């Protein structure tokens with residue numbers, strides 16, 4: 683793909699591939715359509731363990747969609763006993779109709795917190811902070827009032843948190859982001875000591891301008907930086923915080939890459955290798 687045909691972040695975030703109303707934005711914490719199933723990790727287990735050890739826990743979900751999983755976590759962690767099974771049809775009602783698109787959507791691309799209190803709910807003597815970020819205001823109505831849940835309409839390409847997190851997830855979100863490696867590297871620095879990062883990343887969507895096999899190179903670089911990669915599930919994991927210095931400079935995005943392993947049209951991210959050694 684010639685460099686002059688690659689998209690800037692601004693153009694990408696207006697693309698139909700990114701503002702796609704057919705996307706699954708409604709995964710819950712557990713069950714058939716869930717974070718636990720797709721990540722192979724249960725966010726509540728991690729948060730409960732942090733609560734037990736430190737008396738506080740925090741979860742940042744990048745590209746959170748409807749924020750259904752965060753909302754269920756807010757309810758369950760606040761409950762007097764949070765051991766109740768998760769009801770996949772929990773009280774989260776998903777908005778109907780197509781996702782917002784077209785010219786009006788541009789106004790949503792800003793780091794504007796929907797709730798001004800910044801999260802941080804004290805429940806039963808413990809403190810739980812839950813934060814969701816998504817490009818599109820497609821949040822479930824229940825998410826807007828969930829205790830300790832702070833929602834931001836912003837692009838993860840430029841959004842910055844004001845704190846560290848014990849758990850950072852990005853479930854099927856990087857598929858639509860331009861500078862996937864840049865977001866990955868920044869997010870790893872936002873982990874608290876011993877915090878966990880888990881995100882889907884399809885290495886086949888990373889393209890290097892010199893034609894080098896990006897998958898093989900990246901797997902080696904991730905390994906050398908003690909960042910895990912499950913090639914079967916296409917999940918990158920890390921216990922952080924971690925500085926990930928990859929020898930690439932972002933060149934732009936291709937929203938005509940076609941469907942990825944999920945079957946949905948996704949975005950290829952193009953990089954130029956930097957001289958090393």
Ligand SMILES: C[S@@+](CC[C@H](N)C(=O)[O-])C[C@H]1O[C@@H](n2cnc3c(N)ncnc32)[C@H](O)[C@@H]1O
Pocket residue numbers: 695700705706707708709710744745746747748815816817818836837838839852853854855858859860
């Ligand atoms: C397939 S959905 C997954 C949503 C949620 N993680 C889930 O599993 O239910 C991908 C989400 O990424 C969001 N997204 C795409 N590009 C983004 C960007 N640059 N910044 C923030 N969110 C983005 C989309 O709006 C969409 O909600």
